[in-house]
Structures are given as C-alpha cells and as structure tokens.
Amino acid sequence: MPPRHTREQVAAEAGVSQELARRIWRALGFAQLADDAVAFTDADVDALRRVRAMLDGGVLDEAGVIRLARALGQTTARLAQWQAEILIGAVLPPEPAGTDLTALFDAAEGLLPDLQHVLVHVWRAQLAAAGARLLALPASAEGGEEPAHTRVTLAVGFADLVSFTRRARELDEHELADLVEGFESRASDIVAAHGARLVKTLGDEVLFTAPTPVQAARIALDLLDAGELRVGLAYGAVLPIMGDVFGTTVNLAARLTAIARPGTAVADAALAEGLEGEPGIEVRTIRRRPARGLGVVQPHVLRRSPA
Helix, strand or coil: CCCECCHHHHHHCCCHHEEEEEEEHHHCCCCCCCCCCCCCCHHHHHHHHHHHHHHHHHCCCCHHHHHHHHCCCHHHHHEEEEEHHHHHHHCCCCCCHHHHHHHHHHHHHHHHHHHHHHHHHHHHHHHHHHHHHHHHCCCCCCCCCHHHHHCCCEEEEEEEEECHHHHHHHHCCCHHHHHHHHHHHHHHHHHHHCCCEEECCCCCCCCCECCCCHHHHHHHHHHHHHHHEEEEEEEEEEEECEEEEEEEEHHHHHHHHHHHHHHCCCECHHHHCCCCCCCCEEEEEECCCEEEECCCCEEEEEECCCC
C-alpha cells in the first residue's frame, strides 16, 4: 500500500488531534518525520480511526492508549527484527546479489498472510493466559504507597551462562549466535513446561517468574541439567509493569545469582521455606553473605534429592 498522506492529513482524516497522533507515532518507536512528509498510508488512517473508537468507547483514556502503543511498538520491533533475521538466514546466501534480495522479498510476501494469522492467534492465546495468571496471583500485603492490587507475590529466578565473556571471545560469530539462541530456546522451553513465564532474555541471562516456590525450584534444577549455568531464586512481592517485574524480590534473585557457584541454584529464605517437605528437592543452608544494596542475606542451595 503506497504512502499517500502527511501526518497532519492522517490525523485529520482519522479524527484525532495532531498531538495525539504524534505521541502515538513516537510511542510505536518510529522516527519523527517532517510535517509535509508523505509517508503514511490508508492503513495508518484506519489504525488511527480504531484508536479514536477505543477512546470513544471510554474504556481507555489517552494515557492508556499511549501505554498500549508503546507496548505494541517495543514488542513488535523485536519480533520483526528476529523474524527478519530468520528469513534472511534461511533464504539468502552469505553474499547476496540483487536477485537474491528479490527472492527474499518474494518469500516474505508469500509468508505474510500465514504469519499474520498465526500472530493474531498466538497473541490472543497469550493475552488470555496473561490475564488468567494476573487474576490468579495473590496480592501482596506490602502495599506501601502503591495500591495493594498492583503488587503480587511471585517466585523470581535469574539464570545466567557461566563464563560467558570468556566463551564469547573464543567463539566466532555463528558459534556465539548458536550459543545464545540455544540457551534462550532451552530456557524458554523449560519455563513454559512448568507453567511459568519467561519475562525477558538478556543474551547470557534469562529472568523468569513462577506462581509458587516449587515451580521455580524445579525450573532451576531443570535449567542446571540443560547447561553450564547458575541460578538465583527469591520469593516475595513484585511489581509487574510493562511486562517486566520490579522490586526487592527481583533484586534479591539477581544478587543470589552472583553468589551461586557454577552449576548450582541458590534461593532466599522465603523460597526455601516454601520447599519444606517437597519430595525430590533438597535444601541446604550455607553461610550468610553480603548482597550489594540488600545487606546480609541467608542463602540456601537447592539440589535434587538422591534417588
């Protein structure tokens, strides 16, 4: 669909203010364009009309629409980048010529209808799952100045690759990509298998949450079986914002990861207490350690019980 409109024309035809159109465009992550740049299509007009319909419906205000736009922009930007890398790697030779690029565009064009259908299906399923998870979580009593319902009680885990910096220096580009993608794939599969959520990946590290200490502990032990890792776990109040999680519990899990030796999982006292009597999991208390910004903490090492 060719561009036919400037930003001012799009806003006028959609019935939204110039300022709102500008804020939505920025929130989606697109570059700021000159007012007279003809860069928008009829599909952009339709999208803004749908935004106006959401506002007219009264469920969302402008602040809510901007937050949704930012979530959509950041998520789809990473998705599109990832998918483009997969397609380029699958279709193009190492040194593509002009005809190869044409083949890439043709392949992408042929896949778009199916990709779009699958994307919407998966998004709807993930939205339903996320809503069910949030509604099922217990609210934390640690409300502070935040409304009580904004904080929830979760198990939080960090897992990172041991000696990643050294290993990255020893690998070529393709080997490094295989290492990182393999780690993220295994972690994603293990977390999903236990009914938990992979919050984000950071190259050599993943952050996940689980509803219970038992689920988090079993994820940690399975992760250790799958690679040369170390894992830190904590259980307590977290604040979910923008698909991420924040708070002292998250910070504590990160500090415990730094304490953990290669091939071990270390948990805080609250998570260890939640494993009491759990078959197949052994909890051993180790000496107290200082944790940056959190004072002295009591770590516990988790192991599988001997058969």
